[in-house]
Amino acid sequence: MAHPFFDIHHSYDADTQEALLERWRRVLAHGAFVNGPEVRELEAALGQLLGLPEVICCSNGSDALVLALRAADVGPGDEVLVPAFTFFASAGAIARCGATPVFVDIDPQTFLLDVEDAVSKITPQTKAAMVVHLYGYPADVQALTTALQQSAERPIAVIEDAAQAIGAVHEKGTVGGMGVAAGWSCFPTKNLGAPGDGGFVTTDHAEVAERMRRLREHGGGRQYYHDEVGYNFRMDSLVAAGLLELLPRLVGFNAARRLGAEHYRQLFAAADLADKVQLPTDHPGHVYHQFVIRVTQREALRHFLSERGISCAVYYPLALHLQPCFAALGGQPGQLPEAELATEEVLALPIYPGATAQQREELVTAVAEFFA
Ligand SMILES: Cc1ncc(COP(=O)(O)O)c(C=O)c1O
Numbered sequence: 001m002a003h004p005f006f007d008i009h010h011s012y013d014a015d016t017q018e019a020l021l022e023r024w025r026r027v028l029a030h031g032a033f034v035n036g037p038e039v040r041e042l043e044a045a046l047g048q049l050l051g052l053p054e055v056i057c058c059s060n061g062s063d064a065l066v067l068a069l070r071a072a073d074v075g076p077g078d079e080v081l082v083p084a085f086t087f088f089a090s091a092g093a094i095a096r097c098g099a100t101p102v103f104v105d106i107d108p109q110t111f112l113l114d115v116e117d118a119v120s121k122i123t124p125q126t127k128a129a130m131v132v133h134l135y136g137y138p139a140d141v142q143a144l145t146t147a148l149q150q151s152a153e154r155p156i157a158v159i160e161d162a163a164q165a166i167g168a169v170h171e172k173g174t175v176g177g178m179g180v181a182a183g184w185s186c187f188p189t190k191n192l193g194a195p196g197d198g199g200f201v202t203t204d205h206a207e208v209a210e211r212m213r214r215l216r217e218h219g220g221g222r223q224y225y226h227d228e229v230g231y232n233f234r235m236d237s238l239v240a241a242g243l244l245e246l247l248p249r250l251v252g253f254n255a256a257r258r259l260g261a262e263h264y265r266q267l268f269a270a271a272d273l274a275d276k277v278q279l280p281t282d283h284p285g286h287v288y289h290q291f292v293i294r295v296t297q298r299e300a301l302r303h304f305l306s307e308r309g310i311s312c313a314v315y316y317p318l319a320l321h322l323q324p325c326f327a328a329l330g331g332q333p334g335q336l337p338e339a340e341l342a343t344e345e346v347l348a349l350p351i352y353p354g355a356t357a358q359q360r361e362e363l364v365t366a367v368a369e370f371f372a
Contacts, residue, residue, distance in 0.1 A: 002311075003309055003310040003350060004311055004350065005350050006189055006350065007352060007354055007355075008189070008193070009354075010352060011193060011249075011253075011353075012195075016245060019245050020195070020242055020245050024241055024242075026241070027238055027241055033238065034235075034236060035057075035234045035235060035237070036237030036240070037237070038237045039057050039234075039237060039240040041240070042057055042235075042244050042247070043200070046200060046202075047202075049247065049250070050175075051174050051177070052174060052176055052177045052202045052203070052204065053204060053206075053209075054202060054203045054204070054206065054208075055201075055202050056200060056201050056202075056209060056213050056216060057198070057199075057200045057240060058199050058200060058201060058216050058233040058235055059198070059232075059233045059234065059235060060187065060198060061089060061163040061183055061185025061186070061187060061190075062093060062199070063199060063231065063233040064163075064183030064199040064200060064201045065089060065090065065093035065130070065163075066093045066096050066097060067181075067183065067215050067216060067233060068159045068160075068180070068181035068201050068212065069093055069094060069097045069128065069130075069159055070211075070212075070215050071180070071181050071201075071212045071215065072127070072159060072181065072208075073127070073157075074094070074099045074127050074128050074157070075097055075099060076098035076099065077125065078097075078099040078100070078125060078126075078127035078128070079099065079101075079102045079123060079125040079127060080099050080102065080128045080129065081113075081122075081126060082094060082104065082113075082129070082132075083103070083104050083106050083113040083132055083320075084103035084104065084105065084106070084319040084320045084321045084331075084336045085316065085338075085339040085342050085343065086134055086316070087164075087315070087316065088316075088320065089161075089163070090130050090132050090161045090320075091103070091320045091326070093183070095326075099127065100329065102123075102126070103319075103320055103321035103329075103336060103339075104117050104118045104121055105117040105337065105338045105339050106336075106338050106339050106342060107338070108338045108341070108342065110134075110137055110281050111134050111137070112137060112139045113129075113132065113139070114338065115143060115147050118144065118148065119148060119151045122148065122151055122156070126156055127156070128159055128180075129144065129156055129157075129158050130158075130160075130161055131144055131158055131160055131161065131179065132161040132163075133160065133161065133164060133168055133175060134164060135164055135280065135286075135289050135290040135292055135348075136164050136165050136168055136191065136257075136286055136287035136289035136290065137168070137280075137281070138165060138168040138169060138175050138283060138285045138286065139170070140170065140172060141160060141170070141172075141173065141175075144158060145158045145178070145179070157179070157180045158178070158180060159180060159181060159182070159183070160175070160178065160179040161182070161183055162175055162182045162183065162184045162202075163183060163184055163185035164185070164190065164290070165191075165289065166184060166190065166192045166250065166287070167191060167192075168286065169284070169285030171285070174204075175285075176202040177202060177204045180203065181201055181203040181205075181208050182202045183200075184199055184200050184202065185198075186198035186239075190289065191250065191253055191257070191287055191289050192243065192246060192253070193246070194239045194242050194246075195239065195242035196238065196239040196242065197239070198235055198236075198240070198243060199235075200235075214227065214228070215228070215230035215231060215233070216231065217232070217233075218231065218232065219231075252353070256353035256354075257287060257288040257289075257291075257353060258286070258287070260288070260353075260355055260360065261280075261282070261286075261288045261291050261351065263357060263360050264279070264291055264349065264351075264364065265282075267361060267364035268364060268367075271365075271367070271368040273364075273367065273371060276371045277293050277294070277295055277367065277371075278293060278294035278295070278345075279293055280293065288351050289351075290313075290315060290351060291348065291349050291351040292346050292349075294342070294345040294346060295347060296345060298314070298344060298346070302314070304366070304369075305367070305370075308362075308366050310362070310363050312347050312348060312349055313348045314343075314346060314348065315348050317343055318343055319331075319336060319340050319342075319343050321335060321336055321339075322340075350363070
């Protein structure tokens with residue numbers, strides 16, 4: 001049996017397809033294809049679900065991060081601390097604002113930004129830090145904010161990259177409401193995936209929300225009058241309609257991911273592979289956008305599994321300070337050892353809600369065979 005890494009069809013069963021077509025017919029009827037009534041309805045529904053007062057829907061998660069950074073006044077001449085081990089958009093958004101990403105190493109257990117290393121990289125130009133709730137693990141935004149401010153003796157804006165963490169919960173506050181603002185992604189493979197590109201920003205601050213709303217539409221409060229240069233980062237009504245249909249299922253999707261993660265843990269424990277396979281650190285509020293193990297013979301294992309029809313993925317194969325587009329910043333191999341080692345060892349196992357117990361059993365059996 002072939003084991004896909006991800007299967008979108010689980011989200012779009014026959015009933016969902018029918019309901020979705022009905023919603024799309026309503027969009028066709030009113031004809032407001034961009035930022036239409038569905039977008040406003042979705043903003044309200046997301047706000048309620050996340051427990052955040054301000055939600056602004058936009059084109060995708062990458063643009064959401066640009067909105068969040070711009071609303072924190074990040075621009076040319078500023079430095080922004082960002083983990084070197086994350087999806088490219090976390091740093092790409094900083095560069096798109098004209099600022100300089102300053103790459104920080106990671107904690108090898110959680111894969112999140114290493115707070116001590118971040119503090120050591122503060123300079124007079126440090127304007128902000130981007131914290132990434134990577135793989136759906138909720139980061140301690142409060143601890144980072146406090147550490148940065150104590151060391152710098154001035155406020156440093158923390159922006160949350162919550163693209164992979166919808167539904168994640170932290171005991172100290174609401175994910176997406178602990179920094180100045182947060183960017184989220186609804187790319188089809190995310191925990192709440194849209195039938196298209198989509199994203200949103202959240203904040204707890206009304207004035208930040210107002211600015212992000214303006215920036216989303218060319219920086220104007222009134223049509224054809226522009227206070228600053230913004231963007232066209234609007235959301236399509238068809239995408240919002242799709243997300244409204246899927247949103248009520250998010251809690252179930254995330255619960256299925258957590259159950260899958262727990263099952264993997266049981267299977268790996270029973271297979272007695274603790275000295276070969278490092279399992280991801282758990283947190284009660286983790287939503288397992290990815291279930292990522294660490295192994296020293298990653299490429300050989302991946303090949304072995306793939307020959308048995310089992311697909312896994314590598315997030316991410318090259319640390320950001322070593323990406324060609326950032327070469328001018330002077331990143332060198334060996335500078336951020338934990339981030340670099342992670343790129344060689346991480347392997348994401350299938351964890352989408354429709355993955356079956358049998359798939360997980362076969363996968364762990366194959367991993368045990370590989371190490372035998
Ligand atoms: C951590 C992280 N940040 C930002 C993004 C960007 O989101 P999008 O693909 O919707 O632009 C993603 C998407 O993969 C992501 O995983």
